[in-house]
Amino acid sequence: MKAGQLREVVLVGGGHSHVQVLEQFATQSPPGSRLTLVVDTPIAVYSGMVPGFVAGQYRQQELEIDVGRLAGLAGARLVVSKAVGVDAQERQILLEDGASVSYDIASFDIGSRLAGHDLPGVSQYSATTRPIGRFIEQVDQIIRKARDHDPATPFRVVVVGAGAGGIELAFTLQQRLQEETSTSVQMLILQNQTDILGGYADSLVRRVYRRSRERGIQIECNRKVAAVEPEAVVLAEGERISCQAVVWVTGPASHSIFKESGLPTDRLGFVRVRSTLQVEEHDELFATGDCAALIDHPQTPKAGVYAVRQGPFITHNIRALIVGRPLRIYRPQDNFLALLNLGDGKALGTKWGRSVEGRWVMKLKDWIDRRFMRRFQEPL
Ligand SMILES: Cc1cc2nc3c(=O)[nH]c(=O)nc-3n(C[C@H](O)[C@H](O)[C@H](O)COP(=O)(O)OP(=O)(O)OC[C@H]3O[C@@H](n4cnc5c(N)ncnc54)[C@H](O)[C@@H]3O)c2cc1C
The missing domain is CATH 3.50.50.100 (FAD/NAD(P)-binding domain)
Known part of the structure; x- marks a missing residue:
């Protein structure tokens, strides 16, 4: 990369960790970088309140996070399209509509799918x-x-x-x-x-x-x-x-994007990440929340509380990689409420x-x- 050139930072997905990255970058954006958010939908729903919505205790707006608005506050470019592939060689995020987004650093917080979603009916x-x-x-x-x-x-x-x-x-x-x-x-x-x-x-x-x-x-x-x-x-x-x-x-169940892109995955297809939340063998790629499999803590449950706790770590580590500072090690808590x-x-x-x-x-x-x-x- 040439001196003075901006580093392209691409966040894929608006899950529990990435909303915190946007929140933090809105107050202090990392120097020398340009941020892009790629989401399949600009409104994220907070699952913890969904049962309350079902019971009639909350209105729909109360469980929604307008990630498009957060992206605007963080000065990020918003791309509303589903990411379907990663070209790690060329550093491109491939989108469903055929377009692609270049990155120097990219992070995934795209959650998971459901086991059995492909069974008949x-x-x-x-x-x-x-x-x-x-x-x-x-x-x-x-x-x-x-x-x-x-x-x-x-x-x-x-x-x-x-x-x-x-x-x-x-x-x-x-x-x-x-x-x-x-x-x-x-x-x-x-x-x-x-x-x-x-x-x-x-x-x-x-x-x-x-x-x-x-x-x-x-x-x-x-x-x-x-x-x-x-x-x-x-x-x-x-x-x-x-x-x-x-x-x-x-x-x-895992999204197929990681396996299909040739990134390292566990046997269920979740992308393998080190304790810095960097993808194994790919320093410039991060993954957090349900979509990631922690190599050192493989038993970590897929639960929103872990994605929330990873938020400050992914925020720090993306910034640290941009400015050349040491990355922080994430250790999941033993138990959660x-x-x-x-x-x-x-x-x-x-x-x-x-x-x-x-x-x-x-x-x-x-x-x-x-x-x-x-x-x-x-x-x-
Ligand atoms: C009914 C219900 C209740 C739950 N209650 C709790 C609870 O009380 N506590 C708890 O800890 N956990 C709870 N969970 C589990 C929790 O929902 C997940 O663990 C949590 O949502 C994972 O967060 P995440 O940040 O990994 O991803 P998500 O919150 O799922 O966010 C993923 C984001 O990525 C976007 N996205 C997905 N695919 C793509 C793509 N290809 N390209 C671009 N964008 C994409 C989505 O639109 C979304 O914005 C509950 C789950 C359910 C179903």
């Missing part, structure tokens, strides 16, 4: 939580469908996946449907493993079973959904369960193997989520 006939912006619209469609449903027969919803997101969405959607429709609601959670909430505390699992019995939410484990039809799910062993709506909340909204004003919480519940837990969740969102929604 899943994307056509179920409400999928990725992309999450579309999920918001699909929730409204389910509520409209339930309002129009014949009250003489139950309105059955199948939630596929019993991780934290699936549990929250089953409880919050049931609450909303009961409040806003006159039909009787049957909520069924199907889980392909032996138990729910893998990796979470046993005491939390017991609390969820207790609350689901009280609320009439049915949970069935060892039930693998193989396909979705217009008014049914089909299990791997062939059984068909009829239902009026399906919510697909299975675990994270998970808070599950039950939709009825109460929430469950868990950390360090213990669990709690009540209205105060929901108040704490609301306070944490709103505090995070205020940083990006109010004038910087």
Whole structure:
């Protein structure tokens, strides 16, 4: 690079880490650089508040971050197009519309897709939580469908996946449907493993079973959904369960962009990063949040709290690489506070193997989520 030439810094994706990079660069932009943000959509949705939206506790605007506006405040060029490839040799981000963006330094915070998203009928006939912006619209469609449903027969919803997101969405959607429709609601959670909430505390699992019995939410484990039809799910062993709506909340799967671009990935296709969040063997590429696999900490959960914590590190390290300073080492925390909204004003919480519940837990969740969102929604 010639002396005096600006370094092209390209952020791909507007996830939990990159919104912090934009926030920080808006107040102090790194010298000698030009910033570009590439996003498939200029509005990012904060997933932590989505169950609250489903319950009717938040309006849509309250969960949205206008990353286009943040880019403007940071003096960044905004490119609204999906990144579909990386040419690491030529240092180009390849876009869906055929264009490309050159970079000296690029960073990925593009989140994940859903496991099983390519099974027959899943994307056509179920409400999928990725992309999450579309999920918001699909929730409204389910509520409209339930309002129009014949009250003489139950309105059955199948939630596929019993991780934290699936549990929250089953409880919050049931609450909303009961409040806003006159039909009787049957909520069924199907889980392909032996138990729910893998990796979470046993005491939390017991609390969820207790609350689901009280609320009439049915949970069935060892039930693998193989396909979705217009008014049914089909299990791997062939059984068909009829239902009026399906919510697909299975675990994270990688975007194909990394593997297809020949970048180093783990066996699931997530891009391998060192503790500086730099892609293995590519000092000029960073990745953060769900899309990255930490080489030194491969068990790190795919959860927004980790993407949030990585924000200050990715901000520092991009700046450090530009100005030639030492990069910081990111070490994920051993455990994190998970808070599950039950939709009825109460929430469950868990950390360090213990669990709690009540209205105060929901108040704490609301306070944490709103505090995070205020940083990006109010004038910087
Ligand atoms: C219902 C639900 C509730 C959840 N609640 C919690 C919770 O309470 N706490 C928690 O820790 N985790 C929670 N999670 C998990 C959490 O959503 C993810 O771990 C988190 O969103 C990951 O953040 P990220 O920054 O990696 O990516 P994301 O937040 O997914 O952001 C990715 C961004 O990249 C953009 N993008 C994607 N692909 C491209 C592309 N090819 N080109 C350009 N732009 C692209 C997207 O539009 C988006 O702006 C929840 C998940 C769900 C589904």
